[in-house]
Amino acid sequence: MTETAPSGTRPPITAALALFSAGFLAMLDLSISMVALSPIRSDLHASLSALQWTVDAYTLCFAGLLLVGGLISDRLGHRTGLIVSLALFTAGSAVCMAAPATSVLIGGRAAQGAAAAILVPTSMALIVRLYPEPKQTARMLGLWSALSGIAIAFGPVLGGLLVKLVSWRAVFAINLPLGLIAILFAVVSVPKARRRVAAPVDVLGVVLGITWAFTLAFGVIEGAVHGWASPLIVGSFVTACLALAAFLLVERRREHAMLPLGLFRSPRFSAASVVAFALGFSLSTAFYFLSLYYQQVLGYSPLQTGIGFLPAALAITVAAPLAGQLAGKYGARPVTTSGLAIGAAGLFSMAFVGPDTPFTMVAWMLVLIGTGLGLALPPNNHTALNAAPSERAGAASGTVETLMQFGTVVGIAVLGAVHASLFKDNLQERLTSQGVDPSAAGQAVQAVASGEQATVPGQPLPALLHSVTAAFSHGLQWVWVVAAAVALLSALVPLLIRRQPDPSTSAVPAGQVGS
Structure with missing residues (x-):
């Protein structure tokens, strides 16, 4: 109603x-x-x-x-x-x-x-x-x-x-x-x-959409726990593929579709959607791993962690309104691309931080990440809205926002799996190189990864904690590299779309955009 x-x-x-x-x-x-x-x-x-x-x-x-x-x-x-x-x-x-x-x-x-x-x-x-x-x-x-x-x-x-x-x-x-x-x-x-x-509400579309997203996230997050070849994880990925195929088929044929696929006939809207997903996957997801870095590697308290977010938060606050002015003067494409490139630089810089990195250095990296997100997001949303017919502006805005949030979900899942795998492998190597029995080292690794208190015979607790911190930091370094690569590649997407008004949108009758 x-x-x-x-x-x-x-x-x-x-x-x-x-x-x-x-x-x-x-x-x-x-x-x-x-x-x-x-x-x-x-x-x-x-x-x-x-x-x-x-x-x-x-x-x-x-x-x-x-x-x-x-x-x-x-x-x-x-x-x-x-x-x-x-x-x-x-x-x-x-x-x-x-x-x-x-x-x-x-x-x-x-x-x-x-x-x-x-x-x-x-x-x-x-x-x-x-x-x-x-x-x-x-x-x-x-x-x-x-x-x-x-x-x-x-x-x-x-x-x-x-x-x-x-x-x-x-x-x-x-x-x-x-x-x-x-x-x-x-x-x-x-x-x-x-x-x-x-x-009417597209109930079937909602069920299929959440099913494929949940099973995909479940498979990626739990794969390192249950084993990538286990029936549960394989079944999760198969279910995700089937649910996604059914979702696209249903949405293509529905009059009141949850996801108006006709919007993707516009190259500009498709490009903005890819960028939105990449923003969620790389720059938005970065704050989850930043929290882990502060608390698990540096040993910050929750209040110190919150304050540690301020450089990025302030940079977003300044960059977001500035992005609108720059886009009005130079166009949305170069501003979006510049924001993604700046954000990628900040993410890549984070790959070189460790337990002994001073906060003053980390703060400048966070300023780059926040500036990149603040510069890229507003003009990208503007591109998506301009690429859609006016009567579908709400659907276009909702679609792009949804894709960014899904990018965050997938980013945390994928990058979290990368981190968990590298963390456990590196910790196992560190413990065995210190003379710990491989079986005892494996049990300690599993205990730490499960959030339990780990003990190793003959290994002093401070030495074990140092190994855990170093291995955790090692895993995070590659998370930043992968996130930076995704942001940098997505920076090229707006440049691939021609600047003039997109004729594909106007060629699609308003009543058929969602068909």
């Missing part, structure tokens, strides 16, 4: 606060938990793969449902959709806060991500409905975007402070009062409106 514009006086400030809170909470939980990974691992004895799932569960559900989150809200009614999704997000946060095991924590994170996929489009739709004047709409959407950006950029700092003052559970507990207040404001202040029939 889709609500029509209300009549009457201007909505109270509490209505705006409810809408801003929805976007703020959804974006905050994309980043705030990054600094809690080490305490979670220690408290819940989480394995490396379980840590990846605490991040990927949220991102996967958020990305998988984002394209249909608006349609779900349309059918519920925007006011009802806002209240229901806020309630689900708050309940998921409560589950995370009280989680006695990683499996429960991952389930709570999945609930949060699913709720966030509805919160984001619903809050934006309500802004347009409650503030219909063009200047009002632009101002309120600008404030919504600014607060969401602040939530992502400075979430790690807030998370580090909460972990230091309370515990990692406070990272999720903070959502409870915020969520309840937002629900109260929404119930009291957001007006009801008359509804009309909305487009």
